[in-house]
Every structure is written in structure tokens, then in C-alpha cells.
Amino acid sequence: MTTLRTRRIATARLTQQITEARDEGEPVVFVHGNVSSSVFWHTTMTALPNRYRPVAVDLRGFGGTDPLPVDATRGVRDYADDLAALLAALGIDRAHLVGWSMGGGVVMQYLRDRPAAVRSLTLVNPVSPYGFGGTHGVDGILNSADGAGSGGGTANPDFVRLLAEGDRGEESPLSPRSVLAAVYGKPPWRPEHEDAYVESMLTTRVGDDHYPGDSTASAAWPGIAPGTRGVLNCLAPTHFRVDDLHLVEPKPPVLWIRGEDDVVVSDTSLFDLAHLGAIGAVPGWDGTPAQPMVAQTRHLLDRYAAAGGTVREVATAGAGHAVHLERPEEFGKALLEVLSA
Template identity: 50%
Template sequence: MTQIPTITEARRVASDRLETRVLFAGPEDGVPVIFVHGNLSAATWWEETMLRLPEGYRAIAPDLRAYGEADPAAKVDATRGMRDFSDDLAALMDALGVTAAHMVGHSLGGAVLWQMLADHPGRVLSLTQVCPGAPQGFGGCKLDGTPCFPDNAGSGGGAVNPDLIALMKAQDRGDETPNHMRNVLNAFVWKPPFVPERIEDILTSALAQHVGEADYPGDMVTSDNWPGVAPGKLGPINALAPIHQADPMGFTKSGATVPILWLRGADDQVVADGSLFDLGTLGSVGAVPGWPGAEVFPPQPMIAQTEAALAAYEAGGGRVERVVLADCGHSPYLEQPAAFDAAFHDFLASM
């Protein structure tokens, strides 16, 4: 019987597109499962989940372009939406000799996997989407994904809190203000009072996000529309802007019918119909002055958007399972590992 290691192995892997750090666990001849991290994150976040996989699976988790220990010279062309990331994953699979894999995405990583299923459907055995970004993108759009303004003002790099960016540049690990990364994670990414046992490692990987006008938060342009800034053309946050999603429903048209597990926390504050990171929500509660009102700039209905896309996927013959964990925030695999594993492992076993 193949012996499964008790720690992950880290290696640098160079593909035709990107050199980055990749974590591995499980037998080399196991069925591959690729884990894709979210924003302000890195492969580190997945380590315990990787090690808990059932016997016979090979866990693989890369640091995405613009995150962690990925090549800092590799920038995200935001005008391609999620395609730089999904093409990087396909190239990594080529470099590792992986034809197809089960795939697990969290937050931004989930948005990457909608694109992966659209562009590389033959390489996906199944999708487990953990609090995924809506296929329509993030910020400043209506239910069908149409930007609230033609330039998609209110989304992209200009929507990121500049105080957080300054503290990230300083690599500040403190907790003196609400804008310190430690407090952002503890207040929003998991549901208080939960704090992960490995908070220091998780904080380190969050602060390893590549920062700058070409990275995070990316560039931005001034706008005559509220709140005065619109997405630029570089960096992962601009890549999430709805204006850069060429075909949000592409995965429903690719011919793919692989099973999808949509698993989320009931109390997620990040990807929600009233996300506290969406300027439509913040404007509606008076936190950002000058909000033009719900007719012009409503809070983005992220859950409703994902549900509509998955309903279309089901209508095309795809199978979708939905799991909502009570008393859980934006990181179910960290907050409720037993409940997460029960749903995820059962899903894998159903193939």
C-alpha cells in the first residue's frame, strides 16, 4: 500500500507560462486533485485540506500568478478576465503530466475555475466550488452581469481600501486598526470568533500577495461615474471586474457536464448578495458617500448570479450539488473541516 506523507511537499515548477511554488501531498500515482486558492491567499491555505484527502488521491496546490511565491515578473493581463489564471493551470498540468483532474476553488480560485471549465472542459473531472466568485465577476454589476456604468466604475483596483494596501506594503502584521490584514481576515474571511490555529502562517501567505499598480490592487482610471474610479488593465482585482468577463456563462456552453459541488458558508460576508466588499452594498448603507441609488448601482446579487448560472448548467445536463454550512463564513474548509470533508469526500466518491 502506498504510504501517504503527513506533510505537504513544496517544489518550484516551471511551465510554458509561469514558474511558481506548488504544494503536493498523497501518492504520486494517485488521482489528481488541484486546489486553487483565493485572493489575499496562497497554496498554504489548503495544506490541511490536502492532507485530509482520502487514500488514493494526489493533491496539487499552486501559488497563482501575482500571489505567494509565483514569479514576480509574471503579471496578470486583466483584460483577459480569469484567462491568465486558467491558462496557467492548464500549462501547469502539462508540465506535471496531468491530463485531467478534480478541481477545487476558493473565492477568486472559484472564479478561475468557471473559466477553466469554459476553456479547458476536457481537463476537468469535477469542480468543487467553495464560496466562489460569481461567474459574472465582482463589483458594480446587475443580476445579468451588465456593469452599472459602461466603464464599470466601482469595481476593480480602485475599489480596494488604500489603507490596507499601505499596510500590506509595509508587511505590517499588527492589529491596531480595522484595516490591518490580521483584522480583515479575522473580521470577514472567517466568522468570528473563529481564528485558525495556523493564523501566523496564513497571515504570512496573505501578506505575500504581490503589491503594486501591476499587481494588487492593480491600476485604475478616473471616472465621471460614482465613485470616481474604474478598473484598469493589470492585476487580479481588475481581472475580476465584470467588464473583463467576456462570456460569464461560457462554462454552461462548453459542452461540459462534469459534476459541480457548490459549498458555501451561510454567513459569508465576502461573496454574498450583500457583500461588505461590494461598493453597491457599502453605498446603500451610507459607508461610501454619493451612492446613486439601487436603480443605478444596486448591491451585486452574487449568490443569485451563481445560482442562475448553475441552473443553466443543470438545464444543459450538468449535475450540481449545493451545500450551505450554518454558522460559517467565507472559509468553510478552515472553519468547519469535518463538515467540509464530509461533503467534499462524499462528492469525490460519487464519481
Template identity: 50%
Template sequence: MHVTTRGPADGPAVLLIHGNCSSSGYWEPLLRHLPQDWRIVAPDLRGYGESPALGVDATRGVRDFADDIAPLLAGFARKPVVVGHSLGGGVAMQLLLDHPESIAALVLEAPVSPYGFGGTRDLDGTPTTPDFAGTGGGSANPDFVRLLAAKDRGTEEQASPRNVMRAFYVADPAAFGDDEELLLDTMLSTAVGDDQYPGTGSTSDHWPGVGPGDRGVLNTLSPRWLNLSGIVDLPVKPPITWIRGDQDAIVSDASFFDLAQLGKLGLVPGWPGEEACPPQPMIGQTRAVLTAYGPYTEIVYEGCGHSPHVERAEDFAAELARVVAAA
């Protein structure tokens, strides 16, 4: 695993876990605002950045990622604050499930719902269909996958990585500033294939006719394999800070990456209606689980999208400093 480290070994400890279609380099806009005396460790998940594409067994949920990172917890001189963005938020929750005694606090930035991505209808994570149709590798946009594999840097095609990053990673692409090329590099570092991103798919008798497979990244997030709500029963509960933007287009109750929401908008034909296939209430699910968990704080930035640490770097750094000081 490729791991970026900074700061003295005995400094206040922070473990940064990046999200999907990015790498540890996606933390760069935040790192500039963090104290030099912190011990910061930022791994590239398998198949991202400079880490090898080892393949992902989706039947384990996000445990392949979490098991890769777990040994890093023991490398700190003190318990770390674990920060997870998007997919990385799910990995952070899995680490919490497996190693609650080794974590000082958790910061979840625009995290995937504890009930996975897509395919659930209510705050309890009830599956919309018995085979979790519309989730996993079968839900990926094939044009985006093709252009990601080609490492396309252009804007000619709507689904190009640059266009997707500008449209969905932030509320306003001006937030990237001079970092756009660097952050696009992190996106293009994604290993593409059945064993990595997006993963395998399946057919379904239910709308929209596709479903999850058992290999690859998007399948790790399917509610068929992922359920992190068990954190509410942990005997040890480090405090959790949940940070999100109110304009997040990826993780929201009306996500543009949820096929049920796209069907509702008429962008995917044949949607069977709200009663049969409602959009996933991602924000409501996370809030319900964290409320049952106990010690948590929710922070919402106005006019901010899926990457608060990029869009509101100074504010995010200040909040992280508060968490680190309390820990």
C-alpha cells in the same frame, strides 16, 4: 510557478486553486483531513506565495492565472477534481471553459460570481453603468493596500491584514485556531503593485467616481473584463459542487467589498440609491448560471463565512471525498 504536491502520482487527482490575498498554504487546514493516497497538486498563483510576480493582464479576465495552471492538468494520471476558492473559483471556471474535457468535476468554494465582482445589477449580469464604475483596482482600500505591502502583522490599524482576515475570511476568527499565523503568512505573501494586487484604477463620471484599470488582480474580476457565464453552453459538463457559508461577508448579495452595498449602508458617501446602483446579487447570479449549466449541487454551511475549508474542514473534506469517489 511554485507548486505543492502530495501523494502517489497514480492516486485520485485533486487540483486546489487558492483565492485572492492567500497562497497554496491556505489549504493546510483542509489537507490534514484528506487521504494520503490522493494525488494533490496546489499551485501558488503568480504573485502569491513563492511564485514570481509576473504581472497580470486584466483585459484577459482571469486567463493569465488559468493559462499558468492549465499545463498541470496534463500532469495527472487521471482527470482531476478541480477545487477553486474565491478568486480561485473564477480561475476554475475559466479552466472549465477552456479545458472541459480535462476536468472530472468542479468544486467551487465561495466563488466569485460568473459575472465578476461588483458593478452588475441583476441575475443576468447587466452592468450598472457603462464604464463599470465601482469595480476593479479603483475600488481597493488604500490603507489595506499600504499595510499589506508593509507586511504588517499588527492589529492597531482597522485595515491591517490580520484584522481584515479575522473580520472577513471567516465568520468567527476562533476558527483559525493555531493556524492563524500560518494563514496570515499566506495573506502577506501577496505581491503588491499596479501589475499585481490591487492593480490600476481609473476615474469615472459615475458614482463612486472610480473604475477599473487594465492591469492587476482586482481588475481581472471586474465585469468589464470577466464573464464566465459561457460555461452554460459547454458541450461537456463535468458536475459542479458549490459550497458556501451563509455568513460570507465577501461573496454575498450584501458583500462588504461591494461599493454599492457600502454606499447603501452609508459607508461610502453619495450613493445614488437602489434603483441607480443596487448591490450586486452575487449568490443569485451564481445560482442562475449553475441552474442553466445543469449538473450542480449547492451546499450551504450555517454559521460559516468565506472559508468553509478552514471553518468546517472535516465537513468540507467529507464532501470533497464524495465528489472524488463519484468522479
């Protein structure tokens, strides 16, 4: 059994907490998603063969990493630049990158900015390369110039409140534990280490500089647009757009692995206000189209492949947003194939 250790590393930008298994081998760096931490990678890390050096990082404002504010006007570059500073502090020049959900956006940005430093890229149910919410079409056309329908104002306030209060129960359907059970995986699946994952979620710093971020009013439906601070705003399509990965050189191999029943990152996402409006869950819907998140990612990666890159898509039936936890054997097999490509 591989033993994991956790420590904090002082870097040129901030002090970051990492979990690691060994000091030797090809580096494989795991980047978690929103409202989580490196804890969600522990079981994946322990399954890697000894030839690899797994490292999982807590992003700023999550886990044990310094809670520096997030400048959303830079998209996810605060996170990507933090990651570069961490790898420099660890003496890692090139690494395999694995990003889940929001972490998928972080590693796409890292590849965009530092392609020579990436050995391979694995995207696990990643956020669309055109952000989260507020766009339509496979090429991410804005529904409104101000990004209406995305950003910090789209978070459910009761979930934010219960997260801030440290709620560990499931009396409310919007408690962290209930949300973990309902949308991180496909029900009725419940993770083996559920308590640890709930504690991980509760490390999320809450506020305008963190999760969910600030927001502004909009004249366009649904009446809210992104602000300039915090987590959900750094994923707004007015701030985050990685649509030119096909231009990077060199082009490392890419694995895109996802659960087919994901309701978070989906062409019919239960977190996209436009889709919720279409099904009557948000009042006053004016016909604004839902964001085709999966189709947008496929469009990006098709262009990458057409420009000479190697891309493999693995769609896992019966799995949801946390495919690496729900289907560890299938996920591990696909990951090892891209690591050894």
C-alpha cells in the same frame, strides 16, 4: 499524518510553486483566493484519502510563484492558462479542480476553456461568474458601460499599504491579521494556524501589475472604473464573464459549497461599493444596486443543471468566507462525495 512538500516547477509560461502530498492517485488541484496562497489549503490536503493526489498551486504574484504581471483584459485567463501549463508539466491530463473565492473564478474559466480536462469542479465561496462589483440582476447587467464600482480602485488604500509594509499585528482594523479575523471567517472564529495564514497573505505582490491593480476615473458613481492591469481588474465585469458554462461538453459534476454568513462573496457584500453606499458607508450613493453575487452564481449553475449537468449546493450555516477551514469535516464530506461521483 500526511506530510506535505513544497517545490517550484518550471512550466512553459513561468515557474510556479506547488504544495503536494504524493505522486500517485487521482489528481485534485486546489486553487486559492485573493490575498492568500496555497497555504490556505494545507489542512484540507492532509485530510484527503490516499487514493487522491492533492496539488495546491500558488497563483502568479502570490506565494512562491513568479510575480509576472496580470493582464486584466484577459479576465482570469492568465491564471487559468498558468494552471494548464502547470498540469502539463506535471503530466496531468484530467484533474478534479477546487477553487476558493477568486480561485473559483479561475477554475470556472478553466472549465469553460478545457472542459474535457476537468473530472469535477468544486466552487468554494466563489466569485460571481459576472465578476466582482459593478453589476446588478441575476444575469450580471453592468451598472455602467465602463464597469464603474469595480476594479483596482475599489481596494481600501490603508489595507493595501499595510499589506505592502508587511504588517503582522492587529493594531489597525485594516491590517492583514485583522482582516483575516474579521472577514475570512465568521467572528469570533480564529484559525488554528493564524500566523501561517498571515504570512501567506503577506506574500501578495502589491502594485499596478498585481494587487490591487490600476484604475481609471468614471463619470458614473462612485467615480472609479477598472483599469487594465492587476488582480482586482481581472475580476471586473468588463473583463471577466463566465456566463456560458451550460454550453460546455462534457459537463463534469459541480459542487458549490459556501458559508451562509460570508461577507465577502454575498448579495450584501461588505466589499461591494454599491452595498456600502446603500448602508451609508460610502458617501454620495445614487441608488446604484448592490451586486447579488450568490444569486448570480445560482443562476449560472441552474442553467448548467438544466442543460444536463449535475450540481449540488451546500450552504453551511454559521460559516463565513473560508468554509473549508471553519467547517473542515462538513467540507471534507461534501468534497469526497463529488470526487467520487
